[in-house]
Structures are given as structure tokens and as C-alpha cells.
Amino acid sequence: MTATTGAAFAFPGSFWDMNDEPVIEVSRLKFSYDTFTAVDGVDLSVRRGEIFALLGTNGAGKTTTLELIEGFRHPESGTIRVFGHEPARARSVLKPRMGMMLQHAGLIEELSVVETLRLWGSLTTRTDDAVELLDRIELAHRADTRVEQLSGGEKRRLDFALAIYGRPELIVLDEPTTGLDPESRQRLWQTVEQLRGSGSTILLTTHYLEEAESLADRVAIMHQGRISVEGTLPEVLATRPSRITAHVPASALDRALPAFTGTLESALDGAVAFLALETSALQEDLGALLCWARDGGIDLDHLTANQASLAEVFLAVGANR
Structure with missing residues (x-):
């Protein structure tokens, strides 16, 4: 992996001129599937320039909460603001400022790795160097390989590259290291930390608790649709003897x-x-x-x-x- 300095992630100066309001504000958020309440009165605030880890057991409501924040769903009740906007109604405004890594992405199997990145680049106003980005995620040697020939871990790294393309202000990562070997996981963590150091705000879910302990500035644990505990890692750990x-x-x-x-x-x-x-x-x-x-x-x-x-x-x- 080529060493990457913070300068490689530099943001336009206008990013630093914005006020210091929370990037994400969620209040009394609720969402149900038929008779099942997946999100039940969630309050959440993600600050500019931090890594925030949203944890929870399967079915706790993490992914639904992310989908609401990303604007893919309308809340049943409560409010969501991302950069001051309601995401489900302002997706065109927020899209240039957000990168998303879903649990299951829809990659085009017939395209090569570099073609995938360049196609994505043509669909966004953000700019990036596809070759340098592939080197950063250790897929440069697979640039001309068709997506269908990639391993599961390689596809996951390509998903990650699409999410961070153009160094968006807010990056949402849903289980980003699933399927990665320990070495690749560590290197992805390093990239996430570099992005945070250059000004990006990161919201992630993960089942790897060591990932949250290593990366997160603040942690929240969801259970049965609600936030059970939230705070900095020392604050969260202090809830147990x-x-x-x-x-x-x-x-x-x-x-x-x-x-x-x-x-x-x-x-x-x-x-x-x-x-x-x-x-x-x-x-x-x-x-x-x-x-x-x-x-x-x-x-x-x-x-x-x-x-x-x-x-x-x-x-x-x-x-x-």
C-alpha cells in the first residue's frame, strides 16, 4: 500500500468556512414495518469531523436508522436533519456532500474495477483520481479485472472506494469491513482515520467491537429500536463496573x-x-x-x-x- 499523507485528502477551503452545527441531528425518530417498530424514538447527534459508531445486535434498528439518515426512507415521526436538511426531501442537495457504503451494493459485474470508478465519477460532481484511489485501497493490481472476477473482500473494498470517492464531507459506512481479512481491515481503518483527519465526518455501523474501540470518537448502542447507551468510549465503558x-x-x-x-x-x-x-x-x-x-x-x-x-x-x- 502506498503511504498516503493527510495532504492527499485536503478539502477545498470553503468546507472549513461552514459553521459548527452538528452534521446529523436526529430527534424522536420512529419507523415501523407493518406492526414491527424498527426505530422507536431515537435521539442522535453526530458532530462535524468525528467518527461515530452505531452498534447493536441484529434487528436492533441500525440499518433502518442509516437508511432514514441517508434519505432512502421517510420517518414515521420525529425529525432528521443532515447539514440542516431533511434527507428524504433534499437528496439532490445532499448527494454531492455524502458518500454511502451499503451492506449490499449493486456493482455492475461486467465492468472492470477502474471502469466502475470512472462511471461513478461521471455520475457525481466530486472529483478524484481513480488510479490513486485504487492504489489507496490496494486494488491497483486488479484495475482491469471485471467485477465478477473479484473476491468478496475485493468487492467490499471497491464498495468502500465508491463511498469515499471525491472525499465527501459525510461518509456513511454500513458494516464496511465484513468479508475483509485482518490486514485489509486494519488498512481500511487507517484510511478512515485519514479521512477524519482531513475533515470528513464518519458514521459507521459494525459488528466488530474492536473496530469501534479503535476508530470511534463516540459510540451508541441500539437495542430494540432505541439507543441504550451513548457517549465517548470512556463514558460508555463507565456504565459497567x-x-x-x-x-x-x-x-x-x-x-x-x-x-x-x-x-x-x-x-x-x-x-x-x-x-x-x-x-x-x-x-x-x-x-x-x-x-x-x-x-x-x-x-x-x-x-x-x-x-x-x-x-x-x-x-x-x-x-x-
């Missing part, structure tokens, strides 16, 4: 343990006691445990202190049925 674990000699428990802020559980296995502490005050309770061990001359074997993971938060949201 941290965990401290250690092994100590069973005899150490003869000495009174500190009054922890969190909840302590202990279990004996012969001459060894296993301590597990769930806490919302990780630093305070870890300090108390270390002082207790130091003052009592106690060895803390297999000591771990971990903040909750995004997977734990995700599973906790899904358990609330």
Missing part, C-alpha cells in the same frame, strides 16, 4: 480486608483464596487493596485490574430484553 482480581494465601483473609467501594467476592481453593472485586472506583479500590497487601506483607498473585470492555457493555445491553 471495572474488575480487580487476585490470588492470595487463604491465611491472608484472617486479616480484615479494606472497606471497598465496590462489591467483593472471595472463594477458597485449598491454601489459596481468589478475590474478585467489581467496582466503579477502580483507582480507589485498587489502591486500597495494594495498601492492605503491603501493610500485611501479602503477595498478590495473578493481580489484574481492568476497565469494563465494550463487549461487556454490549452484552449487558442485549441482556435487557
